Amino acid sequence: MKIKIIKIVLFTLIFIIMLSCITKILQPKDDGAIYGVRTFFAQNNNHNSDILFIGSSHIHCSINPAILYKEYGISSFNLSSGSASFWSIYFYIKESMKYIKPRLIVVDMYTINQGAPYPPDFIFKRFAISMPLSLNKINAIRMEASKNVFHYYINPLVFYHERYSELNFIDFLLYKGRKNRYKYYKHYIPSVKVHLQNEPNIKSIYDVSKLYYKVEEYYLRIIKISKINDIPILFIVAPYVLSNEEQRRFNEAERIANEYNVPFINFNLNYGDYNLDFSKDFRDAGHLNDEGAAKFTRYLGKYLKENYDLPDRRGDPKYYSWEMNAKYHDKDIYNIELKQYTNLNEYMEKVKNADDYVIGITMLGNYQKNDRVLQSIATNFNIDNIYLKNASYVVDNNKLIYSSDGSNQYLFHKEIGSYTDLVIQNGQRLSINRRNYIKTKNGINIVIYDKFTEEIVDNIYLQKY
Structure with missing residues (x-):
């Protein structure tokens, strides 16, 4: 009899725990x-x-x-x-x-x-x-x-x-x-x-x-x-x-x-x-x-x-x-104000002056050293060796932590927050939590993640013509 009661109690507890977990998942966010x-x-x-x-x-x-x-x-x-x-x-x-x-x-x-x-x-x-x-x-x-x-x-x-x-x-x-x-x-x-x-x-x-x-x-x-x-x-x-x-x-x-x-x-x-x-x-x-x-x-x-x-x-x-x-x-x-900027130099300046940003950059296509956008990225993100063809970079709190170094075959992965990871691969992926933020295959793609607020702040692309 005691064993039967224990089984009933255990079953009830397990059911309540499972119901609670399922409810939390199903609740709208x-x-x-x-x-x-x-x-x-x-x-x-x-x-x-x-x-x-x-x-x-x-x-x-x-x-x-x-x-x-x-x-x-x-x-x-x-x-x-x-x-x-x-x-x-x-x-x-x-x-x-x-x-x-x-x-x-x-x-x-x-x-x-x-x-x-x-x-x-x-x-x-x-x-x-x-x-x-x-x-x-x-x-x-x-x-x-x-x-x-x-x-x-x-x-x-x-x-x-x-x-x-x-x-x-x-x-x-x-x-x-x-x-x-x-x-x-x-x-x-x-x-x-x-x-x-x-x-x-x-x-x-x-x-x-x-x-x-x-x-x-x-x-x-x-x-x-x-x-x-x-x-x-x-x-x-x-x-x-x-x-x-x-x-x-x-x-x-x-x-x-x-x-x-x-x-x-x-x-x-x-x-x-x-x-x-x-x-x-x-x-x-x-x-x-x-x-x-x-x-x-x-x-x-x-x-x-x-x-x-x-x-x-x-x-x-x-x-x-x-x-x-x-x-x-x-x-x-x-972060809200950042997305209101339409001038690239002002935008980059505000990005540079922020704390806790992780910035993923993928530059697809061929560029010249005097390219205005290229120079702005290199200057604001302290990238000394910037490549002119199909390059990717990661900047963490204003420090360059990854460069693809001109290679066509590369893979970078980093945990950047709770349940959040950044992946850059071969100019084909610039993803956070498996969502790819590459919007143009001929231009520059940038995604910005804020480690403090644990949110994606912005995702922009600059089409190259």
């Missing part, structure tokens, strides 16, 4: 909607966050924790998911309180405009994937999903069945092979896209529109749970191109907040105070780009510092995670 929330619950240092920003993509596209830390010493985390419903926000707050008691919770009000009992399926999937299994998750599924699909969100093998045919190499890597990045991740997603927008004219709208009953119910629950746990809460509307009807709902939400003596700030009523420029500060109508987010974050940070008890955490070893997150952000911006 989505930075904007999934990894931010999953990272929050996975990180061991989340109890150090003084502020939790909670809401939709208007949080992780508008508020940059790296700037808040670097310029104000504020430790914060963006616990947000694209178009998260207001009841999802409520369950995010409830679940987060198992881990931390922040000095302040800031809730973005964008999805106060929802008007249906259930969100679109793809939106709720983000919540179901990102939240850890708990009573809060089960209750949220009961609230957000109709009864006939409840089992679909609970059973991972059913939930992820459509992903079997989509799996690729990245799905088998923990945190997409970038464990260090997500170890310090605070969930801000930068963008240098610029889309011209028309500034909304809403300042003269004073009337209100009723909130959907379910939204209002969970709005009041959020206020109640913050008061029960004695955690200050601030409701905000981050800047975006809102409609007149949305402004009427925000007016109603502000009226309710005032009734319960909770601060409410609509930052769409004072664009001039933080110099928001609708010609260059938006990535799309709903979201700020990196320049716009920096302006808004600095303005918000100043307000928070002046109105709440928020210690300066800079230099405190307990907040090393925020220090590293700031470094990742700076490098991300550097």
Whole structure:
């Protein structure tokens, strides 16, 4: 009898372990909607966050924790998911309180405009994937999903069945092979896209529109749970191109907040105070780009510092995670800016001045010593002996570590990061993780990998005519 029980227990444990591994592989790898929330619950240092920003993509596209830390010493985390419903926000707050008691919770009000009992399926999937299994998750599924699909969100093998045919190499890597990045991740997603927008004219709208009953119910629950746990809460509307009807709902939400003596700030009523420029500060109508987010974050940070008890955490070893997150952000911006250059000399200069780059170069065809591009590569990458026909080079942190030396038969292989390798072979391969980055057979191919961010920064080719 004892042996039978032991076998059952062992079988159950093995099944649970296998199911957990399979689930991690099948889960979608989505930075904007999934990894931010999953990272929050996975990180061991989340109890150090003084502020939790909670809401939709208007949080992780508008508020940059790296700037808040670097310029104000504020430790914060963006616990947000694209178009998260207001009841999802409520369950995010409830679940987060198992881990931390922040000095302040800031809730973005964008999805106060929802008007249906259930969100679109793809939106709720983000919540179901990102939240850890708990009573809060089960209750949220009961609230957000109709009864006939409840089992679909609970059973991972059913939930992820459509992903079997989509799996690729990245799905088998923990945190997409970038464990260090997500170890310090605070969930801000930068963008240098610029889309011209028309500034909304809403300042003269004073009337209100009723909130959907379910939204209002969970709005009041959020206020109640913050008061029960004695955690200050601030409701905000981050800047975006809102409609007149949305402004009427925000007016109603502000009226309710005032009734319960909770601060409410609509930052769409004072664009001039933080110099928001609708010609260059938006990535799309709903979201700020990196320049716009920096302006808004600095303005918000100043307000928070002046109105709440928020210690300066800079230099405190307990907040090393925020220090590293700031470094990742700076490098991300550097890498994004690199790809905006159109002048070759300026591009090469920026590449040369960066730390942690591994650069693979394959030059196919015949060249002359006075070739402008050839001279630029040789000068910027300190290549003394540059060959004029079918040559390959590897530069690591501004040091030449490989040259094909004019040979037609060569093979170079180097591990350049976690789960990442570089291979150059006979002018036919310039590959990272088995993907070939040769785009032209008559010209120069360059691929740049950043060892710090563990990402391919750029892949360019210069056609020879």
